[in-house]
Amino acid sequence: MLFQKIALPLALLATGALAATGNNSTLTTATPTAVSKGCSFSDFTATVPSQVQEVAACPTAVGNIVILGSDLGSSVDLTGVKQIFGDLSIKNATRIISFVAPDLELISGNFEIISATVLETINLAQLTTVGTLLWNHLNAINSTGLTSGLTTADSVTISDTTLAALEGINVFQLKTFDINNNGNIQLIDSGLKSVTDLLSVSFNSESVDVKLDYLTSAKNVVFQSVNSISAANLTSVNGSLTISSSNLKELSLDKLTNVGAALTIDDNTKLTDVSFASLKNIAGAFEIADNTNLGDFGDFEKLATVGGSVNFTGTFDNGTLPALTRVSGGFSLDSDGDLPCKEFNKLNSDGVVKGDKYFCAGKSESTSSSSAKSGSGSATADSSSSGSGSASSSSTSSKKSSGSSNNAGLTGLFMSMIMMCFGVALI
């Protein structure tokens, strides 16, 4: 874990400095300054207003605080509390309408608000630093109340809320940024630069615009059901990248050079433009499927290597992979558009496709082959062909009539003969 909960001396009046001022998740140097008598709690649970007031009396509170249940009245007011060294959990506070903590700057541990179903107003005007923020099942709020915005945190997960917008998460680096099932959210705008584990924006409002203009690097990335994505400075995705089930019309990640696992673009029914102008390597599988309006599968002009298989389905009239030198798995392009197979058949015959399955279908042609080749299935195996025994077969057929079907058929036959030779050469 990046974030380590600080060891909390229960001794009062501990001295030390709060050093957590950078935009990153390292809080290990944070230590409580002067702690008043009665403000060192050990797993304190407040279920009635008088117990909340005990916490509110502490500018600095040490310990894990749980505010729980339906007997808290309509408001939880922590005005005056500046720092909590420990967790703050508000759970099942099913009657509170407001949660006010305008002086709170730091919560060193987990900050949970869970199942506050009528909570309308949150005031966290000065909160900049938390360990993990987890908000779930808040059915009446429309704003986070994070006026200053978070600059230091470990992870942020916000799900099943009525938030209208999410702004003010300007942490330099997070482990997890997971925003899901917030049905009213129209805008997610964050200054985040790096996400080391999971960045997921999924199944919120279909009209949500996602702005991650400062993001340069991430591990696994998932965008589902979004209206737009702006992440022009994203250069590296070290895990997988999935963009699916969205209303996206345009997807351009023109600075992205590397995807460390699979790249999946599927079920984006309004998508018409795809551009990955700098992408050189996809270490896993590469799938484009069920994007019903995507006539051109896009600009992948620098893509050289795919560590898994390529699998494209759609109605493609255009699309090219001009720089491709190696596909470690198979290759399947199943299109009912005008895009000819010629370019891809050549990739296969040139030995770029290492996997044993090759298939390409356009409107008027179809070519497939199946042959065991050396180096298949491995991204790191070298391409010298000291192949073991291999079986090879291929077939070519013309699809239903069109002016060029004969030509396509002949070309396909020719290709298939080349492939037979290729297969034989490997034996």
Ligand SMILES: *[C@@H]1O[C@H](CO)[C@@H](O)[C@H](O)[C@H]1NC(C)=O
């Ligand atoms: C933290 O990030 C915000 C927004 O990105 C920036 O304005 C601020 O200067 C940064 N603070 C530090 C200490 O880097």
Ligand SMILES: *[C@@H]1O[C@H](CO)[C@@H](O)[C@H](O)[C@H]1NC(C)=O
């Ligand atoms: C995190 O913050 C600390 C303290 O401000 C700083 O020394 C360190 O360089 C920062 N790390 C990153 C990745 O910015």
Ligand SMILES: *[C@@H]1O[C@H](CO)[C@@H](O)[C@H](O)[C@H]1NC(C)=O
């Ligand atoms: C919160 O409420 C749910 C459902 O009523 C219940 O299952 C859960 O145990 C409660 N949690 C706490 C901490 O009381």
Ligand SMILES: *[C@@H]1O[C@H](CO)[C@@H](O)[C@H](O)[C@H]1NC(C)=O
């Ligand atoms: C948010 O809710 C408050 C009160 O619940 C309301 O006054 C305000 O207009 C709402 N804002 C938006 C943007 O919906």
Ligand SMILES: *[C@@H]1O[C@H](CO)[C@@H](O)[C@H](O)[C@H]1NC(C)=O
């Ligand atoms: C994104 O990169 C461009 C340079 O291509 C730079 O001018 C811009 O400031 C960057 N945006 C952010 C938000 O860092």
Ligand SMILES: *[C@@H]1O[C@H](CO)[C@@H](O)[C@H](O)[C@H]1NC(C)=O
């Ligand atoms: C991704 O990998 C690059 C190169 O190894 C590294 O510099 C970067 O920190 C990594 N980013 C994340 C978020 O893991």
Ligand SMILES: *[C@@H]1O[C@H](CO)[C@@H](O)[C@H](O)[C@H]1NC(C)=O
């Ligand atoms: C290719 O993708 C299609 C559609 O997602 C799927 O049905 C098919 O099984 C995939 N083929 C391979 C070889 O993975």
Ligand SMILES: *[C@@H]1O[C@H](CO)[C@@H](O)[C@H](O)[C@H]1NC(C)=O
């Ligand atoms: C697709 O290619 C055809 C010619 O092959 C060209 O006329 C058309 O403009 C291209 N469409 C796109 C969207 O690039």
